[in-house]
Amino acid sequence: MCLAIPMVLVERSEFDGVVELDGVRRTVSLMLLPDARKGEQLLIHAGYAIGRLDADEAAETLALLREYADAVVGL
Amino acid sequence: MSDSAQYSDPRALAGLIGQLREVAGGLDHRLTFMEVCGTHTHSVAKAGLRRMMPPSVRLISGPGCPVCVTPVDYLDRALALAALPDTVVCTFGDLMRVPSSTGSLEQARAEGARVEVVYSPRDALELARRRPQSRVVFLAVGFETTAPTIAAAVAEAEADGVTNFLLLPGNKTMPQVMRVLVDDPQLEVHGFLLPGHVSVITGWRMFGFLAEEFGIPGVVTGFMPTDVVQGVLALARQVAQGHATIANQYGRAVTTAGNLQAHRLVERFFEPADSAWRGFGVVPGSGLGLRAAWAHRDASSIRVDLPAPREPAGCRCGEVLRGVVDPPECPLFANGCDPELPVGACMVSSEGTCSAWYRHERWLEAGT
Amino acid sequence: MKPPQRVLLAHGGGGRLTRQLVEEVFLPALDNPILATLTDAAVLPELPAGRPALTTDAFVVDPPIFAGGDLGYLSICGTVNDLAMVGARPLWLTWALILEEGVDGGLVAACTEGAARAAAEAGVTVVAGDTKVVPRGKGDRLFAVTAGLGVVPPGRILKDDRIRPDDVVIVSGPIGDHGATVMAHRHGLDAPGLVSDCRPLSGLVEALCDSGAAVRALHDPTRGGVVTVCHEVAGRCGLRVRLVEAALPVRPAVAAVCDLLGLEALSLACEGRLLAWIDGSHAELALAAMRAHPDGAGAVVIGRMEQLPAGEPPVLLETAVGGERPLDLLSGHELPRIC
Numbered sequence: 001m002c003l004a005i006p007m008v009l010v011e012r013s014e015f016d017g018v019v020e021l022d023g024v025r026r027t028v029s030l031m032l033l034p035d036a037r038k039g040e041q042l043l044i045h046a047g048y049a050i051g052r053l054d055a056d057e058a059a060e061t062l063a064l065l066r067e068y069a070d071a072v073v074g075l
Numbered sequence: 076m077s078d079s080a081q082y083s084d085p086r087a088l089a090g091l092i093g094q095l096r097e098v099a100g101g102l103d104h105r106l107t108f109m110e111v112c113g114t115h116t117h118s119v120a121k122a123g124l125r126r127m128m129p130p131s132v133r134l135i136s137g138p139g140c141p142v143c144v145t146p147v148d149y150l151d152r153a154l155a156l157a158a159l160p161d162t163v164v165c166t167f168g169d170l171m172r173v174p175s176s177t178g179s180l181e182q183a184r185a186e187g188a189r190v191e192v193v194y195s196p197r198d199a200l201e202l203a204r205r206r207p208q209s210r211v212v213f214l215a216v217g218f219e220t221t222a223p224t225i226a227a228a229v230a231e232a233e234a235d236g237v238t239n240f241l242l243l244p245g246n247k248t249m250p251q252v253m254r255v256l257v258d259d260p261q262l263e264v265h266g267f268l269l270p271g272h273v274s275v276i277t278g279w280r281m282f283g284f285l286a287e288e289f290g291i292p293g294v295v296t297g298f299m300p301t302d303v304v305q306g307v308l309a310l311a312r313q314v315a316q317g318h319a320t321i322a323n324q325y326g327r328a329v330t331t332a333g334n335l336q337a338h339r340l341v342e343r344f345f346e347p348a349d350s351a352w353r354g355f356g357v358v359p360g361s362g363l364g365l366r367a368a369w370a371h372r373d374a375s376s377i378r379v380d381l382p383a384p385r386e387p388a389g390c391r392c393g394e395v396l397r398g399v400v401d402p403p404e405c406p407l408f409a410n411g412c413d414p415e416l417p418v419g420a421c422m423v424s425s426e427g428t429c430s431a432w433y434r435h436e437r438w439l440e441a442g443t
Numbered sequence: 444m445k446p447p448q449r450v451l452l453a454h455g456g457g458g459r460l461t462r463q464l465v466e467e468v469f470l471p472a473l474d475n476p477i478l479a480t481l482t483d484a485a486v487l488p489e490l491p492a493g494r495p496a497l498t499t500d501a502f503v504v505d506p507p508i509f510a511g512g513d514l515g516y517l518s519i520c521g522t523v524n525d526l527a528m529v530g531a532r533p534l535w536l537t538w539a540l541i542l543e544e545g546v547d548g549g550l551v552a553a554c555t556e557g558a559a560r561a562a563a564e565a566g567v568t569v570v571a572g573d574t575k576v577v578p579r580g581k582g583d584r585l586f587a588v589t590a591g592l593g594v595v596p597p598g599r600i601l602k603d604d605r606i607r608p609d610d611v612v613i614v615s616g617p618i619g620d621h622g623a624t625v626m627a628h629r630h631g632l633d634a635p636g637l638v639s640d641c642r643p644l645s646g647l648v649e650a651l652c653d654s655g656a657a658v659r660a661l662h663d664p665t666r667g668g669v670v671t672v673c674h675e676v677a678g679r680c681g682l683r684v685r686l687v688e689a690a691l692p693v694r695p696a697v698a699a700v701c702d703l704l705g706l707e708a709l710s711l712a713c714e715g716r717l718l719a720w721i722d723g724s725h726a727e728l729a730l731a732a733m734r735a736h737p738d739g740a741g742a743v744v745i746g747r748m749e750q751l752p753a754g755e756p757p758v759l760l761e762t763a764v765g766g767e768r769p770l771d772l773l774s775g776h777e778l779p780r781i782c
Contacts (some may be wrong), residue, residue: 002114002220002272002298005702006079022695024627024634024703029197031227032337043275043328044703046167046217047195048224051275051334057326062081065301068090085765123766168705194630194704300764414771434771 082299112270113140142424150175155379165199196228223337251361266310278333354393392419446548455576485570496531511639515557531593565643603679616741622711642715654732656725677757
């Protein structure tokens with residue numbers, strides 16, 4: 001029960017924000033993430049931002065995935 | 076390759092599965108890991124991951140689908156409310172086709188009951204604003220990921236004086252039912268893939284008891300194909316090394332503390348309550364009830380006529396949800412119960428174990 | 444065009460107001476000599492050589508006006524495309540409307556103009572029409588019902604039982620555009636780049652049939668999307684459809700809508716795309732012919748046909764990550780989910 005999609009915060013007001021993914025925008029509530037900043041990747045669930053993606057952690061994971069990919073020969 | 080595409084990179088996945096094969100292949104028994112999140116069930120099915128797992132690793136699904144664990148009497152009450160004059164029931168799409176003792180919400184709507192599908196509890200609140208003469212009842216289901224969104228909607232209703240917005244409380248929390256699971260001697264599970272988005276809210280240490288009290292490892296896992304296999308690999312490594320800890324493999328989204336604002340809002344409006352889970356019976360303290368101060372928002376106190384709750388005969392949803400049997404072992408599976416005409420809730424939800432199995436895994440044999 | 448402000452029950456009564464609606468809205472837009480006779484039935488010229496093909500369709504869409512089209516445009520395209528899919532050259536259409544009392548006259552006019560535009564683009568003539576008005580609350584603004592008559596040229600046979608193993612499945616362009624546009628609108632998603640793919644496909648079909656490639660069958664993936672069509676085809680020819688996820692053309696905005704609402708592009712309606720089953724050795728020939736046509740610019744091979752082992756699923760997807768899963772039919776209406 002956890003369909004939550006990362007989307008970028010492009011505009012915000014006090015309680016609401018507009019988030020975007022690949023040109024699709026949606027107004028969401030920021031009541032659960034009041035300190036969300038424009039440009040951040042937020043996790044959106046049921047019309048609310050519930051969390052944010054940490055860029056450093058993401059970079060680490062992606063680097064690890066690239067290592068695994070590079071170690072595979074012949075795919 | 077874009078960042079998001081990398082989480083689905085077939086080469087990275089092949090590399091991870093290769094590693095998994097090495098780690099798990101060196102053990103003398105097959106590993107069984109359970110995921111307890113409907114969205115994990117869906118991710119595995121969508122990518123076709125189960126077939127890509129080495130034979131030494133088996134993935135099973137537990138009670139992670141909130142639709143599937145919602146008991147019949149909750150649906151009966153929802154239907155009864157929808158039949159009341161001046162009442163509109165709003166629900167997530169997931170619940171529309173769940174069978175009650177009589178019919179589903181979808182069938183009730185066809186017969187004239189006022190039922191609206193919403194994507195967000197806020198949509199239900201909007202409806203309440205637009206129709207002040209109607210009583211709008213939102214079916215509050217879902218786990219820790221969803222409860223804060225519902226609490227936030229109630230907070231907004233309170234702040235703006237929208238008095239005709241009510242909830243039928245039905246949210247559930249994970250830890251208590253997981254205790255019941257691991258206490259069950261029939262269950263043979265070597266580790267848990269822990270729900271990534273629940274953990275975004277709760278913080279990942281919530282599941283510490285699994286390792287500390289029961290010696291079972293757990294890994295908080297994300298939902299992209301590489302996330303899932305990374306989680307399985309981390310579990311396999313723990314088993315191979317004889318460890319049992321809780322680890323966080325979804326570091327880009329999950330922190331230790333979780334979402335404090337979400338905690339505050341849930342705390343303000345809800346308190347732990349006993350809750351009935353389909354297949355488990357009542358699990359003490361595993362649900363969220365509205366605190367007494369918000370009784371005016373609680374639709375469960377509205378008097379309605381309820382039918383005697385009727386569970387379908389032969390349905391083994393309960394055992395399926397406990398991970399004790401695979402769907403094909405239920406006599407009704409593909410034999411009177413299928414996604415077109417579901418009997419039990421496990422077949423209704425696209426995340427339900429039986430539905431996922433019917434749609435994607437039916438071609439594998441049970442127990443493989 | 445002079446539409447009424449609101450449609451009244453009397454507009455469907457057959458009297459003065461009906462005549463006004465016909466003369467001031469429908470005729471000006473759909474203008475042609477046969478329709479203008481306004482007789483009980485259209486008497487047509489002689490049919491060209493070949494076998495006549497006849498189809499009927501009903502159209503219900505919410506919202507009735509969407510990015511890239513409207514109910515009127517959609518209804519003509521849908522009818523033309525049904526005929527085109529069996530290889531018929533569409534010629535004459537009927538167009539009947541069921542209007543809800545109180546519906547905005549401007550909406551009816553806009554949809555009529557849409558129908559006229561589609562008819563002109565497809566080179567077909569709307570030769571007969573009808574209007575009924577139902578009381579308020581008994582209909583969702585407007586519904587359209589059509590019939591279409593065309594002729595399949597001699598020697599052209601498009602049938603699923605002609606499909607063979609190793610035939611390829613080609614789609615004429617990105618999938619799910621129409622379904623995603625409509626769902627986005629219904630669920631408050633704002634996507635300026637998202638537009639319905641609604642188009643009449645008869646021109647593309649002629650180009651493909653003239654290409655020299657052996658075309659076994661054609662289908663347009665409307666309601667139920669690509670998955671539904673593949674199941675129907677598999678059922679009729681007894682073979683398995685193997686689709687390749689990495690080859691599926693899906694616009695990023697469509698993929699985003701699917702992610703957000705928990706939908707699958709393979710199950711979303713397309714209203715201006717076709718799926719072609721082509722002899723595998725003619726794939727390049729077919730692709731070249733389609734890509735040379737404006738409505739086939741995005742044509743790609745998305746799968747192939749193979750023998751179906753007993754007890755196995757008839758439609759299979761090779762997933763982008765290297766796995767495999769059966770694709771099964773929608774169980775009912777696609778509902779946005781949060782789980």
